[in-house]
Amino acid sequence: MLGKCFRIVGVNILTGDAARAALKRTFADNPVPESVLQRSAALFGERLSPQQAVDRILADVRERGDAALRHWTQLIDGVDIDVVQLPAHLIESARVEPDLHEAILVAIARVRAFHEKQPAGGWIEHTEGGALGQLVRPLERLGVYVPGGLAPLVSSLIHTAVPAVVAGVREIVVATPPGQGGQVHPAILVAAREIGVEAVYRVGGAQAIAALAYGTESIAAVDKIAGPGNQFVVLAKRAVYGSVGIESLPGPTETLVLADDGADARFVAADLLAQAEHNGAEPVLVTDSRELLIEVERELARQLENLPEPNRSWARDSVMTRFKIVLAGDLDEAFELANLYAPEHLCLLLQDAWSYVGKVRRAGGIFVGEASMEALGDYAAGPSHVMPTGGTARFLSPVNVRDFQNIISLIGLNEVTLREVGPHAARLARAEGLEAHARAIEIRLQDGKAH
Amino acid sequence: MLGKCFRIVGVNILTGDAARAALKRTFADNPVPESVLQRSAALFGERLSPQQAVDRILADVRERGDAALRHWTQLIDGVDIDVVQLPAHLIESARVEPDLHEAILVAIARVRAFHEKQPAGGWIEHTEGGALGQLVRPLERLGVYVPGGLAPLVSSLIHTAVPAVVAGVREIVVATPPGQGGQVHPAILVAAREIGVEAVYRVGGAQAIAALAYGTESIAAVDKIAGPGNQFVVLAKRAVYGSVGIESLPGPTETLVLADDGADARFVAADLLAQAEHNGAEPVLVTDSRELLIEVERELARQLENLPEPNRSWARDSVMTRFKIVLAGDLDEAFELANLYAPEHLCLLLQDAWSYVGKVRRAGGIFVGEASMEALGDYAAGPSHVMPTGGTARFLSPVNVRDFQNIISLIGLNEVTLREVGPHAARLARAEGLEAHARAIEIRLQDGKAH
Numbered sequence: 052m053l054g055k056c057f058r059i060v061g062v063n064i065l066t067g068d069a070a071r072a073a074l075k076r077t078f079a080d081n082p083v084p085e086s087v088l089q090r091s092a093a094l095f096g097e098r099l100s101p102q103q104a105v106d107r108i109l110a111d112v113r114e115r116g117d118a119a120l121r122h123w124t125q126l127i128d129g130v131d132i133d134v135v136q137l138p139a140h141l142i143e144s145a146r147v148e149p150d151l152h153e154a155i156l157v158a159i160a161r162v163r164a165f166h167e168k169q170p171a172g173g174w175i176e177h178t179e180g181g182a183l184g185q186l187v188r189p190l191e192r193l194g195v196y197v198p199g200g201l202a203p204l205v206s207s208l209i210h211t212a213v214p215a216v217v218a219g220v221r222e223i224v225v226a227t228p229p230g231q232g233g234q235v236h237p238a239i240l241v242a243a244r245e246i247g248v249e250a251v252y253r254v255g256g257a258q259a260i261a262a263l264a265y266g267t268e269s270i271a272a273v274d275k276i277a278g279p280g281n282q283f284v285v286l287a288k289r290a291v292y293g294s295v296g297i298e299s300l301p302g303p304t305e306t307l308v309l310a311d312d313g314a315d316a317r318f319v320a321a322d323l324l325a326q327a328e329h330n331g332a333e334p335v336l337v338t339d340s341r342e343l344l345i346e347v348e349r350e351l352a353r354q355l356e357n358l359p360e361p362n363r364s365w366a367r368d369s370v371m372t373r374f375k376i377v378l379a380g381d382l383d384e385a386f387e388l389a390n391l392y393a394p395e396h397l398c399l400l401l402q403d404a405w406s407y408v409g410k411v412r413r414a415g416g417i418f419v420g421e422a423s424m425e426a427l428g429d430y431a432a433g434p435s436h437v438m439p440t441g442g443t444a445r446f447l448s449p450v451n452v453r454d455f456q457n458i459i460s461l462i463g464l465n466e467v468t469l470r471e472v473g474p475h476a477a478r479l480a481r482a483e484g485l486e487a488h489a490r491a492i493e494i495r496l497q498d499g500k501a502h
Numbered sequence: 503m504l505g506k507c508f509r510i511v512g513v514n515i516l517t518g519d520a521a522r523a524a525l526k527r528t529f530a531d532n533p534v535p536e537s538v539l540q541r542s543a544a545l546f547g548e549r550l551s552p553q554q555a556v557d558r559i560l561a562d563v564r565e566r567g568d569a570a571l572r573h574w575t576q577l578i579d580g581v582d583i584d585v586v587q588l589p590a591h592l593i594e595s596a597r598v599e600p601d602l603h604e605a606i607l608v609a610i611a612r613v614r615a616f617h618e619k620q621p622a623g624g625w626i627e628h629t630e631g632g633a634l635g636q637l638v639r640p641l642e643r644l645g646v647y648v649p650g651g652l653a654p655l656v657s658s659l660i661h662t663a664v665p666a667v668v669a670g671v672r673e674i675v676v677a678t679p680p681g682q683g684g685q686v687h688p689a690i691l692v693a694a695r696e697i698g699v700e701a702v703y704r705v706g707g708a709q710a711i712a713a714l715a716y717g718t719e720s721i722a723a724v725d726k727i728a729g730p731g732n733q734f735v736v737l738a739k740r741a742v743y744g745s746v747g748i749e750s751l752p753g754p755t756e757t758l759v760l761a762d763d764g765a766d767a768r769f770v771a772a773d774l775l776a777q778a779e780h781n782g783a784e785p786v787l788v789t790d791s792r793e794l795l796i797e798v799e800r801e802l803a804r805q806l807e808n809l810p811e812p813n814r815s816w817a818r819d820s821v822m823t824r825f826k827i828v829l830a831g832d833l834d835e836a837f838e839l840a841n842l843y844a845p846e847h848l849c850l851l852l853q854d855a856w857s858y859v860g861k862v863r864r865a866g867g868i869f870v871g872e873a874s875m876e877a878l879g880d881y882a883a884g885p886s887h888v889m890p891t892g893g894t895a896r897f898l899s900p901v902n903v904r905d906f907q908n909i910i911s912l913i914g915l916n917e918v919t920l921r922e923v924g925p926h927a928a929r930l931a932r933a934e935g936l937e938a939h940a941r942a943i944e945i946r947l948q949d950g951k952a953h
Contacts, residue, residue, distance in 0.1 A: 448910075462874050463871060
């Protein structure tokens with residue numbers, strides 16, 4: 052059958068209820084991999100789940116501050132950091148190739164221009180009964196987490212911090228795991244300088260989240276923490292939520308390509324592979340065309356073969372273990388399945404892609420047509436690439452200006468409203484058993500002097 | 503000294519650094535009261551912290567569904583609920599006094615009118631390089647938690663669900679702890695009917711949050727849970743965040759009254775007592791006037807004496823244990839302290855109150871002047887009374903339309919942008935080690951046929 056054609060991919064083609072079951076998010080607690088337990092045994096002297104490990108680190112940083120940061124950075128990153136904050140002159144003097152510098156500037160400018168278009172102001176309405184409104188204020192101090200790993204994720208910094216700059220946040224600080232010798236990659240530092248970041252702290256993981264949330268001797272606590280990270284960072288963000296704000300819980304990335312028989316299989320395969328080379332990524336293809344499936348299979352094999360290492364291995368791993376291929380009966384069913392999945396990225400490679408945008412109810416971002424691929428969006432299309440993963444697009448939005456502003460409700464009513472509405476409010480207060488509330492209203496009504 | 507005047511209040515007057523220290527939120531883990539541990543021992547057979555108890559209940563509901571709901575409702579609320587969902591005819595037939603019904607309608611209408619003014623639309627901009635924008639979509643299914651307790655908190659339902667209705671959410675369900683015999687107070691049911699609530703589930707506490715987050719046989723999982731609750735509800739909301747959205751973590755309520763020597767001490771005292779009658783509430787008075795302090799003390803004593811029971815005991819408890827009185831050097835210092843505290847409610851009882859609104863950087867709501875007291879805002883001023891507590895106004899907003907909508911980023915670029923921006927994006931991708939990303943861009947550029 053069709054499935055046999057996928058020699059490289061080796062995954063079944065899903066249809067109907069099997070597709071629905073595969074695309075519905077279940078949020079099951081996955082078993083903790085043995086490797087993680089072994090690693091925790093080496094770090095903590097006992098086998099801990101990631102959550103338990105995170106809780107230990109959070110408690111330690113809360114108690115011991117900088118000493119705990121140095122301890123965990125030494126143990127986990129293998130780096131000694133005497134001074135947690137990177138000296139300012141290293142940010143000032145950081146340099147990258149002119150081409151890369153220009154690309155960073157282009158990305159910053161486009162992300163800024165996009166978010167400057169977001170309507171974000173407050174309002175006040177004055178009537179005979181007084182004034183009501185919503186004031187909008189920027190956050191005062193934001194912490195941006197920039198993941199470490201094999202390469203400098205300069206785009207992660209740009210796509211989190213720039214919307215905050217547009218929102219009016221004046222104090223933005225960055226935490227990122229240090230490389231050998233406590234270095235931070237110059238591309239990160241150039242972007243930080245261009246964005247106007249206040250400070251760069253060379254600390255990563257749960258210990259960085261703890262420091263931003265609770266503060267230490269060298270890191271003042273922030274009001275909110277934003278930015279993606281690994282599992283430990285995400286668990287730590289959830290644990291500190293309440294002491295500090297968080298923008299979302301970004302997990303492994305995912306792309307759903309929705310394509311019809313007019314799509315160019317080379318582009319479909321290229322977009323799936325661009326997704327697949329991310330660690331833990333889930334590429335999904337939904338199509339109503341059997342012919343396209345066959346062509347995509349050929350292209351996937353060809354393009355995968357031509358990728359250099361280590362990217363080929365990364366992409367192959369995602370394709371072999373997490374790739375989902377769905378053959379839908381028609382495009383209506385295809386969009387039903389896409390809405391069920393609520394993908395972080397939804398790529399529409401359809402002949403008349405624009406006409407389908409209205410069918411999308413749940414997604415982080417919609418990438419419309421061949422020239423508007425996700426790889427462009429990851430860097431410089433304009434919208435933040437920090438989009439809701441794991442089905443959280445059901446209730447979360449991509450990072451945007453609102454994430455970095457608060458609303459303050461403004462209630463400036465006068466005696467006209469007091470007389471009109473006050474008695475109703477007092478009645479509700481008594482129905483709720485709150486006598487002092489009713490009296491706080493009635494003392495004004497009796498007084499007759501409220502002004 | 504001045505402190506001696508406060509015979510009833512018996513609390514010290516704070517100034518300068520002592521005031522700053524008292525008003526700064528520290529988020530310390532409070533020791534678990536012995537009574538809570540004893541109660542958990544009776545329920546679980548061992549002494550558990552509130553978080554441990556919540557985790558047990560969440561896991562049980564996740565595993566056993568409705569059976570667990572019945573079990574915990576029987577144990578905690580002492581009520582047998584055979585059928586979790588309240589039969590629809592009981593919502594249809596619910597009746598309250600005409601006066602109360604009218605008050606409910608007034609509150610709904612004013613909360614609706616206020617939120618209809620909130621700018622909440624998306625935008626799309628078409629340029630030579632294609633289109634970019636932000637689409638706005640309502641959540642699909644919302645769970646509203648309505649606390650139980652001694653009285654029906656009908657206002658809690660109105661102030662959470664109505665902004666969601668305005669946002670366009672079509673499916674709103676309510677969970678609330680059942681009273682004797684599985685009843686739900688008719689005021690709640692009348693409000694639910696008027697708002698257009700889909701279903702009322704008679705289950706409360708952590709078990710209700712688990713059911714809304716994970717789903718059971720009789721409760722379909724929701725996309726987001728909103729509404730205030732007790733400590734167990736709040737801990738449960740944080741624990742399920744990620745599987746489901748939450749709007750905030752509302753804790754005990756608080757009011758900071760900022761008054762000068764022109765304020766009417768009767769109103770100041772009435773507003774402080776209206777706050778104080780809430781369980782666990784924190785009333786705060788900040789003033790630059792010693793004379794006002796003396797008058798407020800006299801009024802507090804008089805008004806407290808005149809309150810009926812049990813409200814007098816509730817209010818006295820808050821005043822005796824959590825009331826903070828601050829004498830500021832001048833109004834500038836008073837506002838500095840108010841911003842430091844980031845109160846849920848900030849009441850400005852100042853001679854020229856409006857002129858000070860611009861000084862407020864952090865608060866849930868500002869109540870401007872004598873006729874605009876918080877007790878009115880709790881019911882029918884217009885803004886939602888669900889406002890950020892415990893200092894979370896540093897990073898959270900009052901419940902508003904945005905809480906019930908998602909943004910979807912729209913990226914519909916064309917070849918013009920692809921050629922202009924694509925090479926920069928590919929450069930950034932390679933700097934991040936993401937070769938397949940660069941190729942997904944370049945395959946379009948080479949093709950020359952991107953359209």
